[in-house]
Amino acid sequence: MARPVWTGVISFGLVSLPVAIYTATDSHTIHFHQLQRGTADRIRNRRVNERTGKEVALDDIVKAYDTGSEYVIVEPQELDDIAPGRSRSVDIVGFVDLDTVAPIYFDKTYYVGPGAKEYAKVYALLEKALTESNRAGIATLVMRGREYLVALKPEDGLLTIHTLHWADEIRDPRQEVPDLPGRTEPTAAEIKMASQLIDALSLDWSPEDFHDTYQEKVAALIEAKQAGKSVEKAEPAAEPTGAVDLMEALRASVERARSPKDTREKASTTKASAARAKKPSPKKRTTSPKPAESLRSLTKAELYEKATKAGIKGRSTMTHDQLADALVRTRGD
Structure with a gap:
């Protein structure tokens, strides 16, 4: 108890x-000791007199306030008294x-x-x-x-x-945080789309559903190093969403949150099947666009969504064309 x-x-x-x-x-942070590199020697912090270089006993240490011209000594009992x-x-x-x-x-x-x-x-x-x-x-x-x-x-x-x-x-955020939006106003369409994304990602608060994954990875790293194994590095942070791509990123995010499948791709496939059923096969031979060209016609947000489903690593740092090329490689084209 x-x-x-x-x-x-x-x-x-x-x-x-x-x-x-x-x-x-309580805190479940994993604590590390400090060692000298290449040895098993612990590094200790000691209270040392900066003039003599000798260690000082805790009982011989007093608090002092620096006024600029002198030190004012304050004893622990004096603090307790006031x-x-x-x-x-x-x-x-x-x-x-x-x-x-x-x-x-x-x-x-x-x-x-x-x-x-x-x-x-x-x-x-x-x-x-x-x-x-x-x-x-x-x-x-x-x-x-x-x-x-x-x-x-x-x-x-x-x-x-x-x-x-x-x-x-409490610090004033306007003095501490640079580049606050100020009078910048998003459009009504952007606000509506962001609200839809928030609704799609809504959940009931249950703190038991969350855990400290970083500490788990630190523990796994220690265990792997002890066994002489390597661990997979985390993916880089996502690229910032630019103002130009904002609506596309929001739209793709809403669709991904609502369904695990690509609803746009499913809809286009259904329409294409219906069209083929109604029309006879053409006599002339047509040339379909190459996979890379077809992918490059998509927005970066759409490419990123496909890359996420394909499990492409490092996608958050890729450009539009790099995402398209990576998707082509995963298809074996």
């Missing part, structure tokens, strides 16, 4: 609830509508449990009231030497605490 990372009291009005806070998430909320109390200053808190403010999640069995009723009362009102309690919490802005909210029958970013920690 996990140990709590914080214990204390949550207070709202004249009601106090002893609680324990537990970490809600820390707010030293009484281990989380005082809720008020309750806000959950829909008014933008997702960007949420940081890390913790589970909250009652401090003891006798407080189960108060705990259940607060959880139920927050659920029915769709509100979250806003408070501050001091934990591990840092003060946090937090939101106390209900989730599936229990209480959770979410640490929030302070307002001045």
